[in-house]
Amino acid sequence: MEARIKHLPKQLSGGEKQRVAIARAFVGTPTVLFADEPTGNLDNASSKTLGDLLFAMNQESGTTLILVTHDVNLAEQCQTVYRIHEGRIR
Template identity: 55%
Template sequence: LRGVKNVQNEARILLERVGLGDRTHHYPAQLSGGEQQRVAIARAFINKPVLLFADEPTGNLDTDTSESIEDLLFELNRDAGTTLVLVTHDMELAAKTHRIIRLRNGMLASDQLTGKAEAVQV
């Protein structure tokens, strides 16, 4: 992992932040869909990316798990100062972001700022 010192410790910290500190030795098949999604989020942030694309991050999850994943994603985004690009059909999720860009038939249909103060601007 690109120069991250003490990778195991960093991974453990991220897994604890996503609520899976006690599941570090489990295989993916032993985790629920929501737990697997949280592992994916931890993996996405381990390299402290400047830019992170999340394609339908809550698409296959139930409502409660989706909200938990959204909160976690935005929290890690704020803490890391990462530019987060969400690809989603969920307009409720999109409304929680700083900016919404809509595409229609592969063309830019609209571009609007939402005014969400908690969104990170880089």
């Protein structure tokens, strides 16, 4: 992303915008981090890297991670999972 530092948001791809938003969320080591489809616009390698970062922050900093995702691999790494099926939480 360093090479794109002077670009305007409209000049960034969806994945690049998502990476910038995630980097901003990590600043200051938040107590709670809400992540709504954090891997939605990322390729597989970037998704894995981001998942590793999210769960490392959770473990190392004690940040509570509230994650909404359709990514089964990401969901399987969560300590607690709530599923919504036909409008009901399970």
